[in-house]
Amino acid sequence: MELKEMVVLVSRSGRHLQRYNKGRRQVVGCIPYRYKDFTELSMVDEDAFEVLLISPQRKGKGLLFPKGGWEKDETIEDAAQRETVEEAGVRGEVECKLGTWYFENKSGDTAYEGHMFPLFVTEQLDSWPEKEIRERTWMSVCEARRLCQNGWMKEALELLVSRFTSQSNRTKGELYPGIERTSSGRATILPLGCRAQLLSLPLPSSTEEA
Secondary structure, eight states: OEEEOOSSOOOOOOSTTBOEETTEEEEEEEEEEEEOOTTOTTOOGGGGEEEEEEOOSSOOSOBBOOEEEOBTTSOHHHHHHHHHHHHHOEEEEEOSOOEEEEEEOTTSOOEEEEEEEEEEEEEEESSOTTTTTOOEEEEEHHHHHHHBOOHHHHHHHHHHHHHHHHHHHHTBTBSBTTEEEOTTSOEEEOOOTTTTOOOOOOOOOEEOOO
């Protein structure tokens, strides 16, 4: 993964382009992930990768994955990438959507439709638009379960783990999902992609701070 310095990036502001669906504000976010040291060949399933969480704008308990409003002049994948760059300072490959969630803010006066994607990180910036107001932390899936403050984001994380496990079961004999040997015997890191996307029943609505 490359570490690069940001040249010029600024966060979008205002909500005049914000998308709504049946009165619900549409938001989109990512679970940024990367593989651990793939020389440790005993690693399988969720132990093979780690995820990136960020601190909320309003100081409080818990962490969250980057997310924000989906605007009318961009695709949903572009919105996911943009929000991840603005809030977490990483870029990468946006993969197949994990799901859609319906929730409200704590006061109950705003309804949301949230879409979450995995993002295989290929570039980490040392400066990004919200660096001064957020901290970012790479951690294990186990730590993320404990520290993530939003229930719907935890559900998205479990779907990512399930996708990883499914691909692991289909690729026995390889190093582990996302790693393959080249003809020279070297290992190459690959994103999970969409091959093992799971179909699941609709998830229940939840009430969370957006």
